[in-house]
Amino acid sequence: MENNRFLEIKGLNVSFYTQKGVVPAVRELDLWINKGETLALVGESGCGKSVTASAIMRLVPAPPGKIESGEILLDGKDLLRLTEKEMQSIRGDRISMIFQEPMTSLNPVFRIGEQIAEVFITHYSMDKKEALAKAVEMLDMVKIPAPEKRVRDYPHQLSGGMRQRVMIAMALSSPNPGLMIADEPTTALDVTIQAQILDLMRELQKSIQMSLLLITHDMGVVAEMANRVAVMYAGRKVEAGDVYDIFENPMHPYTVGLLNSMPSNEKYRHAGRLEAIEGNVPNLLEIGSGCPFESRCRYAKPVCREKFPDVKEAGNGHSVWCHFAGDIKFI
Amino acid sequence: MYRFILKRLGLLIPTLLGVITLVFFMLALSPGEPARVILGERANKEAVEKMNAELGLDKPMHVQYVIYLKKVVQLDFGKSIKTGQSVIDEIKARFPATIELAIFSMILASVLGIFVGVISATKRYSFWDYASMFGALFGVSMPVFWLGLVLIIIFSVNLNLLPTGGRMDIRYYFTPITNFYILDGIIHIFKTGDPKVLGSALTHLILPAVTLGTIPLAIIARITRSSMLEVLKQDYIKTARATGMSERKVIFKYALRNALLPVITVIGLQFGMLLAGAILTETIFAWPGIGKWLYHAIESRDFPAVQGGIIVISTCFVVINLFVDLLYSVINPKIRTE
């Protein structure tokens, strides 16, 4: 198991130094992704999942952001110890990333072909002509029709789904893609297009044996794509495990809430209506040493406010951070 | 795209017609008789009337206007009252000097302004950022004529490094071919191998170009900075960084190409302004261009010359603005492909 881990994050802490105070965006985060596996990182917006992704890419905007401590091991090598130059050779080659907003994630004044070609020029010192030929290949690979014509298009000439395909093509433009980070890749798309993009990603992942870190708040997408799941809440990991264990036997009240609020899952529908998790994500500035979910948790007891729970293991790598996990049946 | 260009060109005609009309009536209705200017205050009535008839000023105003319009279309602005020379010939003789000065000022302002703006944006809140933005504010707060004189005091009077005015050292005798002295100087080197003419042209150009370029420099630096800051916030910059591009390439290729779109509009506008702003700079540095000439024409109430000069400068201004508009749509793919 251990030597199969392609990416491993240990004890990651990321803070933002704002005028109002220090915001702990990610706290004591441990994660790993095996080769060829998909890990879904789940949580509401502001829970630290996108910051985690930026930290892996070492693109946390600094200032105000700062990676305080931790290790991010890629094939055993700590990315946080690399120079900026070494890191640049990893970005776009070993780790690539696609973003939520296909409408704004492509540069409006460059042709899409040029933008894809840039990756080959950057990492493989190809000349422009070779790189453009590769760009056509990549567009073909992500199933964009008439790729020879499309390379000459500007982003605004493409639909949202097409642009996200271009983003994927850019992310895969490398002979040895190891990890793709997809930050809410389908959130901004129509439902039908969503399915196409997810199918494409799954297919490509299989064919090139790539690991995928899928960041999403949509449990439906998780069910469809993930091998393993990590649930984050207010900068903390609260539950992690195999996708079947998480869906069959969620052990954290927050995970239960997420599943209950999922429209498509018959099993978690109660009385024919959707359940929302009550309350809002707490202000990260005001979180003390206790469990961050305490303020919204129906089952909270005084101890939850005082102390962040120790890990509880439920076998098969299923771990949960809740004082009462296993003791109370959360519904 | 072509329709767009045609439409913009079509709009040019009424604007220019408006300019010519406004200039004609403003001067025609202003006090002061041109005949008196020519003949002197004590000329007798008959002589004045004869001169008026010669100048066509005895005809009704609307007739004069139509005649003038016809002539202007053929680039005939009449004769200068003061010198008796054809106005268009006088303008032609002086135009290269002004254009040369304006181009060098603008190159200076654009290159430096964009550079300062980009560095300020990327090193936001740094000492460099504060210093250069305060400098830019200082630049737009300065009267051009005062800056010119201060530069003369420092570089000509005290350091004795640069000449105080003119375009060329009078000791060098040479025949201008293009009237762009920098070009002429280069041609002179090819012909005779003597670099002194080019050197003299360059040293004479430095102070006026810096004087004229300071305000555009400051404005361009400020616009570039705010435009760049806006672009750096965009998602596609994060995308570019995520592909492992070097930061330099992210800034100077991916971000700058976007940030320059509004800057180009400003550069065009400033270039047009420079042609008019040259009046002050040329007066200070005795630069024999159209600005200084126009100033003297205004001073001596030389109406045909003033009319001709204003129409020519305004036409350049309008045409440059149009050109910049078109350039903007050519380099902005969103407009070009629609």
Place this chain on the structure above:
Amino acid sequence: MNPIKIFKAGNDAESRAAESIWYENWLLLKKNRSAMFGLYIIIFFLFLAVFASIVAPFDPYLQNIDLRKMTYFSWPYILGTDDFGRDILSRIIYGSRISLVIGFFAVSISLVFGSLIGLISGFYGGWFDRIAMRVIDIMLAFPYILLTIVIVALLGPTLLNAMIAIGIARLPQYTRIMRASVLAEKEAEYVEAERSLGVGNMELMFMSILPNCLAPIIVQATLGVGSAIIESAALSFLGLGAQPPTPEWGLMIASAREFVSNAWWIVTFPGIAIVLVVLGFNLLGDGIRDVLDPRLKD
């Protein structure tokens, strides 16, 4: 261009709220150190202008052939004397009167007339709008420095005419800004609502819409005072504004031009006065813009 909201709506009941919004804006502006610095500079020169006769050590017109071109720091002539032996400091102090009056007056002309034309154009549209916009377009086809020079050359070279020329040449900018704001504001729901309540056009235009369109105009006017001061100095420098022996800063620089080689202070100090005042207005104007339109703040 979108209008910037100062008031939420224009009716009487909310005029108190409006007041407090102005007060809030002032509090925000007070926090902006460079804007405050600009304000202090302006207040300083206003003080000099108002109390010139008390503050100035000498009569600005008093000539003394024995004291010609005294250098700076030659007590009691702190900034030296000019070619007629007049005290430069006193002339600069009196000059602030002229420059500030011209600055405010020229801007008032473009502000009042420009905004009014823009307001009517935007509100009523129709033939007035078409004609006004055509004329504005033609005026904008002239570089405004040139337009200013031509107007003043026609009117005759006096200080008053220079002021009027600057006011007219800058007028199109105010018209454009105002018209754009009015066009956007006209679509707002409160206008609809007031119209349905039977509020007349005049009341709607001046009491409801105008106050909501003021913010960008205020920014433009503040920056405009600075440019007007520079332009009037330039006109005087060219002999098209103030005439000797008026202690006008631009004129002081012009008349000392020939002495750059041996009496640099006569040229330099009036220029520094211009730079300082204009810097003050530019700093304040930038600060006001940041407060009134946070979108423009980077």
